[in-house]
Amino acid sequence: MQININRDRLIDYFIDLVRIPSPSWKEEKVIEYIINVISKYKDDVEYYKYKCGDSFNLLIRLKGNLQTMPLLFSGHMDTVIPCENVKPVISDTKITSDGTTILGADDKAAIAVFLEVIACLKENNAVHGTVEFLLTCAEETGLHGVKGFDVSLLQSKAGFVFDSNGGIGRVMIKAPFQITYDIQIKGKAAHAGIAPEKGISAIRIASEIISSIPHGRIDEETTANVGMISGGKATNIVAEDTSIALEVRSMDRQKLKAVEKEMENTARTVTKKYKGKISINKRLEYSGYSIKPDxxxxxxxxxxxxxxxxxxxxxxxxGGSDTNVLNKAGIKAVNLSIGMRDVHTRKENIMIKDLIDGARLVYAIIRTV
Ligand SMILES: [Zn+2]
Incomplete structure (x- = not known):
């Protein structure tokens, strides 16, 4: 398939985008930039801004001139910090930051690729079906944008999220469910030297819980981790309060449920044994998905x-991405690599070849469907 990606224009889009700071919930300037680029195609490119928290999700729709299945492409507009004053350094093969900030290829590489593909489709007068680009806000802080987006606004029922790292060609056909727990344990304060027997140590209860629950790699599809613990006031006080934050992930809903049950039972049994009190708050952060190879x-x-x-x-x-939320909402999607590497660090980089291949891939999908 002959695809004429304009290398310089694609790099320009990318460089422009990474120079615009867009920490989570502050995507406004990036949205302005994108709208400015696509408004020259106003006859057949529609866009909609949908309010979400303090920001917006952006939906771009390229009206089709061919009756095929509408397709969704998605990425996110926010980046992690430090993202102020990004100074991209471009060599013949690679783009990096100057080492003082992230680069923001996560996920502006996807946006640059989408803009280039729109430009290519237009200048080639290519025949294609309806294509939608959903660009979300506040992905990095908990998939907030996509969670706040009403998928019934989409014409597409299936699509591709470009928000994974590594070379073009990697496809995430499976991702886990994730549950997080916030557990509060209440004991009873007492003077540690004069009357320790009058106290109930919340720290002791917490430590027995932590050493008794499933932890680390449970099986090839399931993991658990206690990530935070805090509690107590002084060495001479029997600790009255302790809190534990932990997570469990599994590709398999049933396995996840089994671990949840074991954790909660253990936590309650141990707390009861010491006559303490416990409150367990859990939250499903995102659902898993699994797309069959056929x-x-x-x-x-x-x-x-x-x-x-x-x-x-x-x-x-x-890990989880917007893909998990889309699948849960009934939009069948996989997460694909967009070429970014060493993401969320000051060493973040992207090969120019991967940027170009990303654009060729999106173009090829649109022309193949
Ligand atoms: Zn990302």
């Missing part, structure tokens, strides 16, 4: 990759 979406992807000679690599992700 799914239509995967076939479309592998056919598209074949046309541009990219080899797909199917993997399971250890």
């Amino acid at each position: 799914d239509k979406l995967i076939r479309l992807l592998s056919d598209s990759m074949k046309k541009i000679k990219i080899k797909p690599v199917y993997e399971a992700s250890g």
Whole structure:
């Protein structure tokens, strides 16, 4: 398949975007930039800003001139910090920051690629079905943008999120469910030297709970981690309060449930044994997803990759992304690599080849569907 990606224009979009700071909830300037770029195609490119918290999600719709399945492409507009004053350094092959900030390829590489693909489709007068680009806000702080987006606004029922790291071709066909826990343990304060027997140590209860619950890698699909603990006031006071924060992840809903049950039972039994009190607050951060290798979406992807000679690599992700939320809401989606590397660090970088291949891939999918 012959695809004429304009390398310089694509790099320009990318450089412009990473120079605009956009920490979570402060995506406004990036939104302005994108709207400015696409408004020159106003006859057949629509866009909608949907309020979400203090910011907006942006939906761009490219009206199709062919009857095929509408397709969604998605990425997020916010970045982690430090993202002020990003000074991109461009070599022949690679783009990095100057080392004092992140680069912001996560996930502005996806946005630059989408803008380039829109430009290419337009200048080639390409025939294509309806294509939607959903650009979310506040992904990095808890997938807030996509969680606050009403997917019934989409015409697409399936699509591709470009928000994974590594070379173009990696496809996350599976991702875990994640539950987080905030556990508060209440004991009874007493003077540690004069009357320790009158006290109930919340710290002792917490430590027995932590050493008794499943932890670390539970099986190949399931993990658990106590990530924070705090409590107590002084060495001479039997600790009255302790809190524990932990998470559990599993690709399998049933396994997750089993671990949840074991954790909660253990925590309650231990607390009861010492006559303490416990409150357990848990939250499903996101649901997992699993797309079968013979799914239509995967076939479309592998056919598209074949046309541009990219080899797909199917993997399971250890973490959550907007993809999890979309799947849960009924939009079948996989998460794909967009070429970013060493993300969330000052060493973040992207190969120019991956930027170009990302654009070729999106273009190929749109022309293959
Ligand atoms: Zn990201």
